[in-house]
Amino acid sequence: MNPSEVPAIVRMFNIYKRFEKMPALSDISLEIYSGEMVFITGPSGAGKTTFLKLLYMAETATAGQLLIGGLNLARMKSSKLYQLRRKFGIIFQDFKLIPSMTVFENVSLVLEAMGEKKKLIDKKVSKVLRTVGIEEKKDLYPPSLSGGEQQRAAVARAVIGEPDIILADEPTGSLDPESAVIIMDLLREFNQKGTTLIIATHSRELIKSNRGRVIQLNKGKLVEEVL
């Protein structure tokens, strides 16, 4: 990807994050461009999840400046946080599906929160569930689904709002190889349509089998960036 042609959607300037006195991220400066596929990798405790959490403001940086799609996160009011979060589709390591809601309700929640009409919601949700291959499971509750099916539901929820960026934290970590391939194929498909994809993973196979930029972290520091 040529930086001069595509605008940067994420811009980090000297980002630091400390938890009490423990540094989680130190002096991270980088740019991620619109439509890119980026892998954040490193061993456990390297700061991968913290890196993602800073992007969607589940955590705030101790120092430094972070811009997402032109929004300066340091100036973001908590009451306007939803504006930032709507730029993202997030796939959590533990899926974070609401157990008391059906698959359909979990996915439609994003559009309902955006104030979409019921008719459009029904149409879009059915389509996306068909795309991820769990349309027949739409009336089931998450606890009755397999890990792979829950991950697909999480993918459906992440893409339903047509976000600018998909953040995925270990998207294949708890899946069998077959389900992992299906999930990655789906994510790649959305990336090819222009959605920026940022994946935190420690899986070398996942990185090898996909063409994307690799940002390697170790003990909270950026140690290598491979294009």
Place this chain on the structure above:
Amino acid sequence: MIINSSNFKRSLKDIKNNRFLHSLTLVTIMLSILIVGTFVLFASNAGELLDRWKSGIKLLVYIEDNVSRSELNRTRLEIADFDEVEKVEFVSAEKGLKELKEDMFRQKSIFENLGNNPLPDSFEVFMKKERKDLKTIEALVKKIEQFQSVSEVEYGKEWIGRFVKVISLSRLAAICMGAVFFMVTVFIVANTIRLALYSRKQEIEIMQLVGADNRFIKSPFYIQGLLHGAVGGTGGLLILFLLFSLFSMNMNQDLSSFMIKIKFMSWQAALIIIFCSTIVGWLGCYISIKQFLKYT
């Protein structure tokens, strides 16, 4: 707050999932409304009774024996000249006895062995409607008692005083009970919503992560608060009405000889109570949501 079918469904679903908690809140609101409503009923009926009594108030001025006609006429004209007085009617001893017999026709045996008429001549003094407060009555009585031809003025001073005090006290009690139950109910609704919020903490956090704004998250809880208040208030009033219907049937029979009929509150008053109860539900919700979202 957005009241739409989706938020309404989400509220009802939560009520269904936490039936016990929500039922407890509803019962508490109903009981509060029942107690406050009882005081309102008592105060409104007592107030109406006092108004009715006031409109019919008259002073009975008993005349000394052996007062001449001209003296009697002079006294009558002078009393009629007072500002507070609407009109003065003379009631002869004979007429007085006749009226008494008519009023007490059920106890006519009392009059059978009566020798001479024990009643003196009297005046019935009717006061102007706008001058019927206790102080004016007392002042007028003092003025009338100054006449030499007058032996006694009767107007049920102690009874009026006590009655006015009871009404004032019941009104004060209704206001105080209203204030206390307002606070208690706000507190209980706030606690219920707080418990509901904490039981759905994870769900709310997920909603925030997927881009739901506070309005979307808060709306179902506000709907729940409003429902608690409106349904609890209406339920409380319905129970009060049923209890009132049961008791008033017997009471109205007993009170009919006094020309008194107790009534249920007006529909306007009932609407005001339901509105206040709904506001209480909303307020309880507002307090707990504000606190909760501050810490999430």
